[in-house]
Amino acid sequence: MNAVDEFDEFYRDTSRRLARYAYGLTGDVADAQDLVQEAYARAWQRWRRLSGYEDQEAWLRLVVNRLSADRWRRLGVRRARAAAEPPPRPAAPPSENTVLLISAMRALPMVHRRALALHYLLDRSVAEIAAETGASTGTVKSWLSRGRTGLAAALGPAYEPEGVRDAH
Amino acid sequence: MPTDLDDLFGDLSRTADTIPLAPAEQARRRGRQRNRNQALVAAAVVALVAVGVSVAVRPRPHETHPAGLAPPLTEVGSPFEFGGRATFSLSSIDDDRFFTGWRAGDGTVKVVAANLHSNQVVWPARTIGRFDDFSGVTALPQALLVFTVPDRDAVPLNDTNPDREIHVLDPADGRERWKFKAPVADDLLLDDKVLVRTSAQTGRTEAFDWKTGATRWSLPPGDDRPAYTVGLRTADDINLTRFTGDRMVQVTRSGQVRMLNVADGRLLRTTTIPAPREGYTFVAYEGWLYNYERSGAVDSPFRVRATDLSTGNTSVVFDAAARHTVSALWPCGSGRICLSDADLDQNTLVRTVEVASRKQLWQVEAGRGGAFGSSMRGYTLLGGSDGATVIDANGRSVYTTRTESLDWLSDDALLAVAADGTVSRLQLADGRPTALGRMPMAINMCVNNETRMVCPSETEVRVWSLTG
Numbered sequence: 182m183n184a185v186d187e188f189d190e191f192y193r194d195t196s197r198r199l200a201r202y203a204y205g206l207t208g209d210v211a212d213a214q215d216l217v218q219e220a221y222a223r224a225w226q227r228w229r230r231l232s233g234y235e236d237q238e239a240w241l242r243l244v245v246n247r248l249s250a251d252r253w254r255r256l257g258v259r260r261a262r263a264a265a266e267p268p269p270r271p272a273a274p275p276s277e278n279t280v281l282l283i284s285a286m287r288a289l290p291m292v293h294r295r296a297l298a299l300h301y302l303l304d305r306s307v308a309e310i311a312a313e314t315g316a317s318t319g320t321v322k323s324w325l326s327r328g329r330t331g332l333a334a335a336l337g338p339a340y341e342p343e344g345v346r347d348a349h
Numbered sequence: 350m351p352t353d354l355d356d357l358f359g360d361l362s363r364t365a366d367t368i369p370l371a372p373a374e375q376a377r378r379r380g381r382q383r384n385r386n387q388a389l390v391a392a393a394v395v396a397l398v399a400v401g402v403s404v405a406v407r408p409r410p411h412e413t414h415p416a417g418l419a420p421p422l423t424e425v426g427s428p429f430e431f432g433g434r435a436t437f438s439l440s441s442i443d444d445d446r447f448f449t450g451w452r453a454g455d456g457t458v459k460v461v462a463a464n465l466h467s468n469q470v471v472w473p474a475r476t477i478g479r480f481d482d483f484s485g486v487t488a489l490p491q492a493l494l495v496f497t498v499p500d501r502d503a504v505p506l507n508d509t510n511p512d513r514e515i516h517v518l519d520p521a522d523g524r525e526r527w528k529f530k531a532p533v534a535d536d537l538l539l540d541d542k543v544l545v546r547t548s549a550q551t552g553r554t555e556a557f558d559w560k561t562g563a564t565r566w567s568l569p570p571g572d573d574r575p576a577y578t579v580g581l582r583t584a585d586d587i588n589l590t591r592f593t594g595d596r597m598v599q600v601t602r603s604g605q606v607r608m609l610n611v612a613d614g615r616l617l618r619t620t621t622i623p624a625p626r627e628g629y630t631f632v633a634y635e636g637w638l639y640n641y642e643r644s645g646a647v648d649s650p651f652r653v654r655a656t657d658l659s660t661g662n663t664s665v666v667f668d669a670a671a672r673h674t675v676s677a678l679w680p681c682g683s684g685r686i687c688l689s690d691a692d693l694d695q696n697t698l699v700r701t702v703e704v705a706s707r708k709q710l711w712q713v714e715a716g717r718g719g720a721f722g723s724s725m726r727g728y729t730l731l732g733g734s735d736g737a738t739v740i741d742a743n744g745r746s747v748y749t750t751r752t753e754s755l756d757w758l759s760d761d762a763l764l765a766v767a768a769d770g771t772v773s774r775l776q777l778a779d780g781r782p783t784a785l786g787r788m789p790m791a792i793n794m795c796v797n798n799e800t801r802m803v804c805p806s807e808t809e810v811r812v813w814s815l816t817g
Contacts, residue, residue, distance in 0.1 A: 185377070192373035197366060204365040205358075213368055218376050225380035278360040284693055288648070288672060290628065301358035302365070329354065331648040335672065335693075336357075 188228050192221055195238050198303060202242055205298035206249045206291075208283030210275075220244040239313050246295060285335035293328035296321055419771050422786030425801065425812040426468025429461060436483075438805035440796050443488035443520065446471060447796070447803045449810045450495055452483035458497055460486060462523060465801050468812045475523040477516050484513070489539060489591055491559040492526070493518040517544075517562065527562030536578035540592045540611045547578040547599070554578065554599070556614060566614035575599040576625055580611070581633040581658070584683065598633045598658065600625055606638060608658050620661030622654060633658070634680035637704065641675040641688065644668070651675040653688055655704045666707045667700070674719075681724035682742060685710065689720040699731055701744065711744025725757055728777050739763060739780065748780035759799045764815070766795065772802065772813070785815055 182190075196217055203213035203220075220241045224231050234240055275283070286294050292314075299305040299313065307325070311318045431438070431451050438451035442465065450460040456479040462471040482498035495516040515537075516528045531537060534549035543556040543565050552570025557563065577600040580592035596617070599607045604624040608617045623642060625631075631640045638656040643649045650671050656663040667688065669675050674691045681687035684704050691697040695717040701710045715731055715738070722731040727742040736751035748755075750765065755775070758764040763775040770788035775781070788804070795804040802813045 188377065189373040192376060196370055196373075200368050200370055201362055201365040204368060205361060210368055213365070214370065218371055218379055221373070221376035222379035225377045275364045276360050278357050279364045282357040282361050288674070288693065290626075292627075297358075301354060302362055327646075327648075330646070332354065334648040 184228055184232075187232060188225055191224075191232075191237065195241070196221065198238065199241050199245065201302045202298050203245050203249065205286070205302045206245065206294055208287055212249070216245045216248055219248060236313075242299075242313070246291075249291075281336060282332070285332045288335045289328055289331045293324050293331060296324035297328045297332075300325060419773075419784040419787040422772055422788050423814040423817060425466065425814050426463075428809040428811045429463060429468065429470065430809045431459075434807050438807070438810065439483075439485050439794060440803045440805045440810060441486045441488040441493075442796055442798050442801070442803060443490060443493075446488070446520070447801075447812070448486050448488045448493050448520070449803070449805050450477075450483060450486040451805065452480065456480055458483045458495065460493070460495055460518070460523065462493075462520070463810075463812075465798070465803070465812065472521075472523040475518070475525075477525070480514070487539065488520065489541075490520075491541065492544075493520045493523070494539070517559070526560060527557075529557070529562070536575075538578060538580045538592060538597055538611070540580060540594075540597070542595070542612050545578065545597060545611065547575050554614070556611070568614055573601040573603045573605060575607075576602045576627075577629070577631045579631050579633045579638075581608070582635070582680075584635060596633075596658075598631070598638055600631055600638075600640075606656060606658075606661075618658065618661065620656060620658075620663060622656055622663050630678055632678060632680060632686075635683055637680075639678055639680065639686050641678055651690075653678060653686060653702065655686065664707070666704050667702045667709070676719040677721045679722060679724060681722075681729045682727055687722060687724060687729060689715065689722075691717075691719050695719070699729075699740075701729075711740075713738065713740060713744060713746065723757075726760060726777070730755060730757070730763070739775070739777065741777075747777065748775055748782075756797060758797065758815070764797055764802070772815070774815070785817075786813075788813060 199220060200213055200217050203216040204210065207213055207216065223244055224237070224241060231237055231240060286297070296310055299310045305313070307318050307321045310321045314321065429449070431453070433453055435451035435453055438449060440447050440449040445465050446462055447465050448460060448462050450458060452458045458477040458480050459474045460477060461474040463469060464471055477495050477497060480497040480499055484496040484498060486496070487494040495518060497514045497516065499514055513532055514528060514530050517526045518524065519526055531546055532549060536547040538545035544559060545554065545556045547554045552574030554568040554575060556565045556567070558565050579598050581594050581596035581598055582592060583594050595611050597609050597611045599609065600622070601607070602624060604622045606620045606622055609615060610617055625640065625642060629640050629642055631638060636658050638658055639653065641651055641653050644652045651669040651674060652665045653667040653675060654663060655666045666686065669690055672693050675688050676691060677689040679687055681701055685701055686704060687699060687701050689697055690700055697715040697717060697720050698712045699715045699720050699722065700712045702708065703710050713731070720731050722729050724730070728747070729740045731738045731740060736749060737753070737755045738749045739747040739755065741747050753765040753767045756764045758774060761777050763777060765773045765775050765782065772785045772788060773782040774785055795802050797803070797815065800814065800816050802815055804811050804813065
């Protein structure tokens with residue numbers, strides 16, 4: 182299999198998960214579309230090296246983290262792309278629940294958002310999140326706990342605290 | 350209505366799974382084009398940290414320019430050509446010279462110096478090396494700094510900041526004196542006496558001699574590591590990247606505020622504030638330390654704190670409403686602090702608070718998504734999603750634009766560059782524009798002083814006279 186085929190297969194297998202993660206972080210469809218494209222563009226640029234990485238998807242998420250953390254960089258990326266690429270197809274409008282959750286997520290610090298997205302959207306365990314972020318499991322638990330608390334506060338009466346989810 | 354987070358995130362996942370994605374081929378194409386595009390990305394970031402406020406320059410049919418079609422702007426000397434297409438170029442002015450750095454298509458970063466009044470080369474182009482990225486030049490009287498990124502994506506998974514290599518050149522002849530690595534997370538303080546770096550990784554603070562790179566003094570991280578290091582700015586510090594005073598401030602993880610002598614690292618005074626979290630902004634200005642913080646738990650409302658560095662007294666001068674976000678603050682005159690206050694829908698107000706009375710003096714709407722700004726001589730230059738605005742000391746809008754980039758020009762004027770290349774002088778007192786002339790094209794990355802504007806592009810750097 183040549184590099185193009187390898188990359189395209191990797192893209193088919195993983196891009197949906199990355200889009201889910203990017204959407205969870207940003208809450209914006211256009212941002213998520215653009216972040217996914219930018220992450221894979223960078224991956225293709227250094228595919229020879231990246232293809233040897235143990236966890237290529239974690240590398241992609243790192244790129245998404247970095248870009249999504251910098252709103253101005255994101256705007257710059259978008260502006261730079263606007264004339265060069267056809268616009269992606271529009272997405273269906275989000276549900277009321279999703280709008281609520283997005284608003285609540287936006288009020289959280291990035292580390293909490295990231296931990297929640299990894300845990301709830303990609304089903305990563307506390308140990309896996311700790312390995313990916315370089316934090317201790319205790320810190321990850323703290324991020325998740327504080328993230329849930331933050332969401333509860335932001336969601337208000339619409340949210341009823343859940344039971345403890347098995348995250349280990 | 351939702352009952353638990355699993356339901357809510359399930360809904361969000363289903364929405365995300367319907368997001369249309371471009372094909373892999375488009376990502377590959379973007380990867381091939383990325384070098385060129387990276388330049389534009391970096392340009393957006395640099396525009397944010399520049400002294401003035403640039404907005405996306407795009408023509409609008411009903412925008413009125415100050416004076417019809419302006420005559421050509423007077424060019425100074427001949428363009429300096431890079432000898433090929435650069436992926437990115439930036440200039441910086443110090444006194445009567447300007448310095449331009451650029452990254453060629455093969456990754457080679459070069460820098461050249463020229464006279465601002467003649468555009469004659471002062472010293473020939475120096476090659477710094479080959480790098481993955483070039484992020485800027487900063488010209489100071491003591492040194493010329495060239496910022497490079499050896500490998501932009503070679504970062505460990507637990508480090509979101511790319512490596513950065515800073516080259517310290519002799520501004521007189523362009524020869525490299527010394528260089529050092531400083532990840533973006535490090536705090537750098539470009540003081541007239543020394544270059545101070547606080548390592549985010551080790552917590553160690555070191556002050557380097559501008560000429561030799563030798564360590565003049567250092568502070569071990571200790572048990573209570575510094576979380577923020579800032580210079581104490583005075584009203585005379587017009588250049589936002591350079592500090593001329595003799596004081597610096599560190600805030601430790603526990604909230605201890607330490608005022609230090611920049612020249613020798615001596616501890617001058619300490620006081621205590623609530624322990625800061627990551628991502629706060631600290632600004633030290635005219636003897637005061639300002640910061641925003643959460644009032645309690647991680648989801649508690651934001652507030653703004655002012656700490657008198659001469660007495661150690663500290664107090665909250667502004668409390669944001671619940672669920673509002675304070676995302677930026679900057680001093681806007683003696684005893685005044687400006688801040689960006691956004692609600693949950695990102696609707697943003699910029700507020701000015703008088704520190705002594707803790708009263709809000711004025712507020713202006715600043716679009717959506719937060720605002721940023723800088724203030725000089727009683728005027729505040731704001732940028733945000735809705736464009737750029739100049740506000741006077743009483744909160745009155747002097748000038749508003751959605752299509753021009755604005756920058757400080759002189760004690761009483763701003764420089765405005767329109768999408769069609771028209772360059773105007775805006776009188777601060779009344780916002781009255783006077784067209785100075787027109788460039789062949791609008792170039793976003795120009796830098797200026799009161800008499801000259803230097804504009805690097807993909808292939809060359811040109812100098813324009815702002816005085817005719």
